[in-house]
Amino acid sequence: MGAFFKAMTKPYYITTPLYYVNASPHIGHAYTNILCDTFARFRRFRGEKVFFLTGTDEHGTKIDRAARDQKQEPKAYVDQMVPKFKELWKLLEIEYDYFIRTTDQNHKETVQKILRNLEKKGEIYKASYTGWYCTPCESFWTKFQLAEGKCPDCHREVQALEEENYFFKLSQHQDWLKAYIQDNAGFIRPESRKNEILGFLEQPLEDLCITRPRNRLAWGIDYPTSKEHVVYVWFDALINYVSAVGLTKDAKKFKAHWPADAHVVGKDILRHHAVYWPIMLKACEVEMPKTIIAHGWWTMAGTKVSKSRGNAVDPVELVQTYGVDAFRYFLLREVTLGLDGAFSEDLLAQRYTTDLANDLGNLWFRLASMLGKYFEGRIPFFDLKSSVRSSPMAGALNLWTSVGAAMDDYNPRQALSEIWNLITGANQFIERTKPWELAKDAAKREDLASVLGHLAVTVAHVAVILQPLLPVTAAHILKRLKIAEKNVFKTQEDFIQPLVSFGVLVERGEALFPKLEEEKEEKI
Numbered sequence: 001m002g003a004f005f006k007a008m009t010k011p012y013y014i015t016t017p018l019y020y021v022n023a024s025p026h027i028g029h030a031y032t033n034i035l036c037d038t039f040a041r042f043r044r045f046r047g048e049k050v051f052f053l054t055g056t057d058e059h060g061t062k063i064d065r066a067a068r069d070q071k072q073e074p075k076a077y078v079d080q081m082v083p084k085f086k087e088l089w090k091l092l093e094i095e096y097d098y099f100i101r102t103t104d105q106n107h108k109e110t111v112q113k114i115l116r117n118l119e120k121k122g123e124i125y126k127a128s129y130t131g132w133y134c135t136p137c138e139s140f141w142t143k144f145q146l147a148e149g150k151c152p153d154c155h156r157e158v159q160a161l162e163e164e165n166y167f168f169k170l171s172q173h174q175d176w177l178k179a180y181i182q183d184n185a186g187f188i189r190p191e192s193r194k195n196e197i198l199g200f201l202e203q204p205l206e207d208l209c210i211t212r213p214r215n216r217l218a219w220g221i222d223y224p225t226s227k228e229h230v231v232y233v234w235f236d237a238l239i240n241y242v243s244a245v246g247l248t249k250d251a252k253k254f255k256a257h258w259p260a261d262a263h264v265v266g267k268d269i270l271r272h273h274a275v276y277w278p279i280m281l282k283a284c285e286v287e288m289p290k291t292i293i294a295h296g297w298w299t300m301a302g303t304k305v306s307k308s309r310g311n312a313v314d315p316v317e318l319v320q321t322y323g324v325d326a327f328r329y330f331l332l333r334e335v336t337l338g339l340d341g342a343f344s345e346d347l348l349a350q351r352y353t354t355d356l357a358n359d360l361g362n363l364w365f366r367l368a369s370m371l372g373k374y375f376e377g378r379i380p381f382f383d384l385k386s387s388v389r390s391s392p393m394a395g396a397l398n399l400w401t402s403v404g405a406a407m408d409d410y411n412p413r414q415a416l417s418e419i420w421n422l423i424t425g426a427n428q429f430i431e432r433t434k435p436w437e438l439a440k441d442a443a444k445r446e447d448l449a450s451v452l453g454h455l456a457v458t459v460a461h462v463a464v465i466l467q468p469l470l471p472v473t474a475a476h477i478l479k480r481l482k483i484a485e486k487n488v489f490k491t492q493e494d495f496i497q498p499l500v501s502f503g504v505l506v507e508r509g510e511a512l513f514p515k516l517e518e519e520k521e522e523k524i
């Protein structure tokens with residue numbers, strides 16, 4: 001057969017949830033985006049194509065109200081909120097590929113097409129519904145779900161409401177979804193959250209009310225077959241994951257992107273992603289995403305950090321004080337993905353001083369200073385095959401594999417731990433080999449070159465593999481070592497090149513992590 005075709009390489013497709021723009025972004029939003037950015041960058045680092053999607057969720061009661069509070073039209077209100085998110089992503093070095101807004105025309109049309117299609121297939125019906133409504137949560141509850149007559153989520157007062165609405169037949173999909181989750185290990189991560197969802201599916205699922213009467217809420221996507229209704233904000237928002245890649249609009253584009261490889265979400269919205277969303281896809285005859293990862297909350301004194309609780313930490317201020325990489329490092333290193341983390345500025349300052357300034361910053365400073373002192377700032381010629389006792393170099397060459405395995409397992413904490421073990425080892429190597437002693441003996445010139453050479457190669461590999469995790473710091477070190485940034489390392493063979501060149505003039509530069517002001521130090 002003479003036909004020639006190139007296999008289409010599907011990009012690694014990763015998504016954040018769409019953030020609700022009723023308040024400025026806080027540490028929780030920052031955490032999700034930093035996680036996704038790190039995974040996306042690591043795939044690019046390995047030469048994979050990536051499609052990293054983030055964006056904003058802009059309809060619904062809470063936004064309508066936030067706009068009214070500011071005496072604005074909802075669209076004008078969301079238009080001035082979106083840049084706050086985009087600016088924070090820039091500050092945090094988030095390299096997303098596409099930013100979707102649920103007020104985008106393309107998204108709205110896709111939502112409407114999907115609804116028409118689901119109606120045709122008999123997945124939607126109209127009914128009268130009496131429920132108890134919690135306005136802050138935008139949730140209808142049945143009598144049985146109420147907690148002592150109040151909203152089970154926020155414990156606020158609820159109002160009885162009878163309305164005619166459209167319903168999506170969730171209940172008829174319960175059995176296959178349960179089986180699918182049981183049969184597909186890794187579909188919901190971590191395991192504890194998967195079990196939570198399976199537990200939830202032990203109870204009969206109720207059909208999902210997917211509209212709001214326009215006379216109660218006008219700020220939503222028009223329901224395609226009724227002028228009196230708008231689409232429920234969650235149903236609209238979830239569809240972004242497929243509308244962004246062309247479902248109902250561009251079949252070729254859709255085929256080239258879907259299924260998503262990872263939806264990363266906070267644990268509070270896992271049910272929407274692990275129950276409603278798979279059922280919506282199944283009803284549309286669209287393939288399931290590969291994995292849904294639920295991360296924990298950042299707590300301060302035991303409560304979730306959120307704007308509505310008034311205990312939000314401003315990521316911008318933290319970045320201004322500690323730098324973007326210290327902020328990224330803390331969030332990625334402090335907790336295992338999936339668990340809750342206790343946030344305090346003291347803990348961040350502590351990590352800054354011990355791990356970043358004392359371990360990594362100091363390693364760079366010692367290497368660059370000794371090169372300056374003993375080799376006029378140049379990487380000395382040394383025999384790459386020379387064996388130097390307890391050299392960290394072999395470990396550094398293995399980082400591609402160990403860090404790669406951790407990142408493939410969505411465990412950035414483990415990845416950083418692998419790298420920091422090596423940094424610690426490199427500092428110990430300096431203590432053990434005492435280059436300053438070797439420098440006193442002209443006969444040991446070659447040994448000195450080997451020790452500093454092994455150290456330079458080690459630091460170069462540390463910097464290279466840190467690019468996806470701490471992009472700013474990695475770029476500084478690579479620049480000072482005259483190594484090109486954003487190299488691609490598809491295999492370990494690519495990675496084990498020495499990277500540094502003999503004779504190259506290294507710049508010591510400013511401290512990578514300057515000493516914190518005394519006031520901050522005292523707090524630690």
Ligand SMILES: [Zn+2]
Binds near residue numbers: 137153154
């Ligand atoms: Zn509530």
